[in-house]
Amino acid sequence: MEAGFRAAGRKLLMPYTTGGLTDDWVEYLRAFVAAGADAIEVGLPFSDPTLDGPTIQEASDAALARGTTARGILADVTGLDFGVPLVASTYYNLVAHDGPERFCAALRDAGFAGLIVPDLPLDEAGELIAAAEAAGIELALLASVVTPAPRLAQIAERSRGFVYAVSLMGTTGERREVDAASAALVERLKAVTDRPVLHGFGITTPEHAARASRAADGVIVGAALVRRVLDGAGPEEVGGYLATMRRAIDQGA
Amino acid sequence: MADPGPRGRFGDHGGRYVPEPLVAACDEVAAAFQEAWADAGFRRSLANLLALHVGRPTPLTPAWRLSAELGIDLLLKREDLAHTGSHKINNVLGQALLASRMGRTRLIAETGAGMHGVATATAAALLGLEATVFMGEKDMERQAPNVFRMRVLGAEVVPVRSGSRTLKDATSQAMRHWVGVVDEAYYCVGSVIGPHPYPYMVRELQRVIGDEARGQCAAELPAGVPDFVVACVGGGSNAAGTFAGFVGTPARLVGVEAAGGAGAARGREGVLHGFRSSFLQDGDGQVTEAHSIAPGLDYPGVGPEHAHLRDLGRARYVTVEDGEVVEAAVRLARTEGIVPALESAHAVAWVIRAAASGELPPGASVLLTLSGRGDKDISTLMELL
Numbered sequence: 001m002e003a004g005f006r007a008a009g010r011k012l013l014m015p016y017t018t019g020g021l022t023d024d025w026v027e028y029l030r031a032f033v034a035a036g037a038d039a040i041e042v043g044l045p046f047s048d049p050t051l052d053g054p055t056i057q058e059a060s061d062a063a064l065a066r067g068t069t070a071r072g073i074l075a076d077v078t079g080l081d082f083g084v085p086l087v088a089s090t091y092y093n094l095v096a097h098d099g100p101e102r103f104c105a106a107l108r109d110a111g112f113a114g115l116i117v118p119d120l121p122l123d124e125a126g127e128l129i130a131a132a133e134a135a136g137i138e139l140a141l142l143a144s145v146v147t148p149a150p151r152l153a154q155i156a157e158r159s160r161g162f163v164y165a166v167s168l169m170g171t172t173g174e175r176r177e178v179d180a181a182s183a184a185l186v187e188r189l190k191a192v193t194d195r196p197v198l199h200g201f202g203i204t205t206p207e208h209a210a211r212a213s214r215a216a217d218g219v220i221v222g223a224a225l226v227r228r229v230l231d232g233a234g235p236e237e238v239g240g241y242l243a244t245m246r247r248a249i250d251q252g253a
Numbered sequence: 254m255a256d257p258g259p260r261g262r263f264g265d266h267g268g269r270y271v272p273e274p275l276v277a278a279c280d281e282v283a284a285a286f287q288e289a290w291a292d293a294g295f296r297r298s299l300a301n302l303l304a305l306h307v308g309r310p311t312p313l314t315p316a317w318r319l320s321a322e323l324g325i326d327l328l329l330k331r332e333d334l335a336h337t338g339s340h341k342i343n344n345v346l347g348q349a350l351l352a353s354r355m356g357r358t359r360l361i362a363e364t365g366a367g368m369h370g371v372a373t374a375t376a377a378a379l380l381g382l383e384a385t386v387f388m389g390e391k392d393m394e395r396q397a398p399n400v401f402r403m404r405v406l407g408a409e410v411v412p413v414r415s416g417s418r419t420l421k422d423a424t425s426q427a428m429r430h431w432v433g434v435v436d437e438a439y440y441c442v443g444s445v446i447g448p449h450p451y452p453y454m455v456r457e458l459q460r461v462i463g464d465e466a467r468g469q470c471a472a473e474l475p476a477g478v479p480d481f482v483v484a485c486v487g488g489g490s491n492a493a494g495t496f497a498g499f500v501g502t503p504a505r506l507v508g509v510e511a512a513g514g515a516g517a518a519r520g521r522e523g524v525l526h527g528f529r530s531s532f533l534q535d536g537d538g539q540v541t542e543a544h545s546i547a548p549g550l551d552y553p554g555v556g557p558e559h560a561h562l563r564d565l566g567r568a569r570y571v572t573v574e575d576g577e578v579v580e581a582a583v584r585l586a587r588t589e590g591i592v593p594a595l596e597s598a599h600a601v602a603w604v605i606r607a608a609a610s611g612e613l614p615p616g617a618s619v620l621l622t623l624s625g626r627g628d629k630d631i632s633t634l635m636e637l638l
Contacts, residue, residue: 047539048414048525050425051432057415065416069537092270092524098539119524121276123260124268144274146435154271169274169432 001039001084001113001138001161005196005217008038012162012218012247013209014087014198015225015242016041019076020068026076028229031239033082036246041116042222044070044090046054051118053173055223057215058230069076070094074088074110076155085113087140092120092128100131107137114138122155129158137154140164143189156193165216167201173223175202178211186215209245212253221245254456254558256499259283264564264585266557270447275428278435279527280317283450285355290457302346303461306379307336309343310460311621312468318588326618328473330466332346332491332625333593339625340462340491341372345441346568347458349376352439359383359438363427365420365487366549366596367399368625369443374408384408385438387427391418392548399629417542419551420487423528424526444488448527452556456493463498466620478502479620481613485509485569485599486517487550489559491560493623496568504620506553506568508559511578514543514589516555517563517570521628523554530557538542546633547595549625577602578588579637594625605614 005012015032017223019025019042032040045060045068052060070090077086088107093104095117107115115137120128122141132139138161143152146169156163167182168175182199191199199212200220221242228238261267261283269279289295305308311334318326332340345362352360356366360377364370364383370386377384390412393400403410411430416422424446431440442451445459471477482499484492485507496506510518520531524539532554533541543553555570562568573581578595583603586592593601600621608611627634 047541048421048425050428050526053429060418064539069539070514093532093534094538096522096524097534118272119270119527121269121271121273123276124270142273144272144276146278147273149275166272166274169435171429235539239408 002196004085005038005162011213012038012196012198013246013249014039014041014218015221016043016220016222017226018043018056018063019046020045020063020064020066021059021075021229024235026080027235027239029082031235032242035239037084037242038218039085039087039178041087041089042073044073044088044094044096049091050059051171053223055122055172055227055230056172059226062230074106078110078129080111080244084164085114086111087114089116089118092117095128099136099209100128104137108135112137114140116140116164118142122151122158142166143185144187149188152188153192156189156195159195162196162198163193163198165189167196167199167212172201174227175205177203177206179194182212193251206244206248210248213249214252254500259447259451261560266373266530266560267449267452268529270524270529271448272432274432279448281355285351286450286454289351297351299347303343307342307346308334309461310465311335313466313473316589319585322588323461323605324615325608325613326616327604328479328618328620329469330462330495330620330622332462332598333591334344337372338628339368339594340459340494340564341369341443342375343461344443344455344458344490344495345369345376348441349380349382352382352441353380355439357437357439359385360441361427361431361438362386362441362443363420363423364388364443365423365551366547366629367392367396367403368549370408370410371399371402373441374406375401377408378406385411387411387413387423387430389413389417389423390418392420395407395633396548396629400604411558419548421542421553424572429524444490445493445558446467446526446528446554447486450560452528455490456497457559459490459494460497462491462494462498462622466495467498474618476618477503477616478584481505481507481617481619483507483604483619484622485550485601485624486555486559487514487552487596489556490521491622492557493556495622496562500567501638506562507603508568508570509599510570510572511545511550511599512572512574514545514550515551515572516553517559518572520554523552528557530554531560545597546578549596550599568627571603572604573602574601579634581605583638588614591622591623592627594627595630597624
């Protein structure tokens with residue numbers, strides 16, 4: 001995944017959706033690819049998503065209420081080729097439930113390239129870092145605006161695929177503005193690593209996406225898309241919105 | 254019960270599973286507590302508040318009539334007599350003093366039964382801080398008087414409508430809120446749960462229960478130490494504080510959980526709310542909802558040190574059903590003139606059962622921490638009687 005990102009020759013766009021949110025959830029992934037996604041983040045819903053705001057909480061609850069399981073999500077995408085890497089994201093309890101080795105092997109067998117675990121900070125990540133590496137899964141670590149300098153360098157060094165720059169002090173969700181502190185975080189990261197840095201949290205509009213991807217190597221867009229899915233928008237409509245972000249990024253960056 | 258070290262580990266349990274934006278805040282709390290706890294001035298301030306505001310030490314009351322009926326020697330550590338009506342205030346005053354020392358102006362808290370919320374609102378009022386308390390909507394309905402008490406004390410009570418609408422979701426929501434306000438607000442966790450240093454810090458702040466009881470037992474009992482030490486366990490703060498005073502003695506430690514919320518007795522290994530411990534979960538790793546007549550025990554997990562004491566075999570965790578809890582509450586009321594909180598009545602229910610079964614041998618001395626008073630549960634009891 002990381003090699004592909006470095007060779008992309010453009011700013012990166014990584015849309016998110018919650019796996020198993022609707023019957024046709026895989027169609028949204030295809031629409032994301034058609035809209036110009038460089039990778040897709042697939043949420044494996046957890047009962048207690050403590051770093052997610054109301055939109056992704058609602059999506060997680062809705063997916064679980066439909067009987068969605070991590071195993072089912074993996075089965076839904078196994079054998080499909082989207083042409084871009086898939087990145088799973090979930091909370092550590094689901095990883096611990098299977099055990100890191102089994103969990104990472106299952107991701108790999110389903111065709112995933114990467115993994116994000118928001119409630120697993122560097123200090124607790126050793127076991128999963130080793131298991132992911134053994135399975136060939138790139139585990140991306142989170143960096144935040146309050147992470148001190150030496151720790152930021154360690155996170156960038158141990159992260160794989162990209163570094164997830166958590167651009168604001170808060171939960172996932174739509175925002176009016178791109179947080180001013182985020183540019184400084186991206187700059188600090190770029191100073192210590194040549195690994196791609198993706199700006200996540202709060203990216204809501206094409207303007208946000210364009211603005212954030214000036215400093216960063218790209219953006220991750222979640223709640224703004226999931227909100228539309230929850231409101232009943234089909235794959236084509238949500239993909240259409242993502243395409244406006246793609247254009248804004250390509251023109252504005 | 255030892256210091257869990259810089260990574261907050263009790264055996265395999267504990268740790269700090271928080272999103273990166275909260276790591277610095279946890280580090281700051283850990284460093285501030287370590288410094289404060291080593292500072293005689295801080296300890297003196299806390300001891301003064303516990304004496305003058307809370308009314309400590311709380312008495313050790315022999316339960317004469319119930320003891321005679323059960324054929325044992327039952328002693329009650331009376332946390333129900335602590336100001337605000339439960340042991341929660343011991344922890345909160347310590348953390349509120351710490352928050353002030355750290356320059357924070359607002360306390361955030363989660364609450365189940367409302368006792369931790371009331372204690373937080375009380376400490377905030379006493380120290381001139383603001384308080385924001387997250388409470389599940391379902392708990393707000395069944396514990397309405399505590400909601401009013403918090404509001405009278407000047408706290409903001411925020412209803413939590415997600416998930417089970419009880420303590421688990423209130424805790425998740427408090428953590429989400431904290432991420433956005435770490436500079437001005439201090440997260441005052443109410444039990445021996447959460448990321449390091451909270452399980453350790455809350456146990457240290459609650460050990461006043463066990464330390465006092467140890468001295469009182471030494472004066473009261475011929476053997477100096479009770480045969481059994483019993484306390485109810487939700488997250489497990491009153492039990493942790495009580496056990497801390499007796500873990501180095503031959504006393505047998507028993508934690509009593511709600512049958513529908515038995516994280517220690519029936520959970521499996523997992524990670525939630527910042528710590529690794531034993532949680533109720535389904536076959537897919539989704540955390541399941543706890544069900545108990547006592548809202549303070551409506552938590553699907555247990556503090557990491559309890560999971561560790563269980564693994565070591567040093568403490569045993571047992572469960573009781575809602576029905577026996579109600580009977581035990583009424584029996585204590587009618588034999589001793591004490592209406593216990595339904596949480597505390599779990600410990601009473603186990604003692605009654607174990608005395609009948611012979612698990613508590615005739616003449617056994619039993620220290621039971623009566624963690625809170627039952628005023629908040631009167632309407633629940635009235636409906637059932």
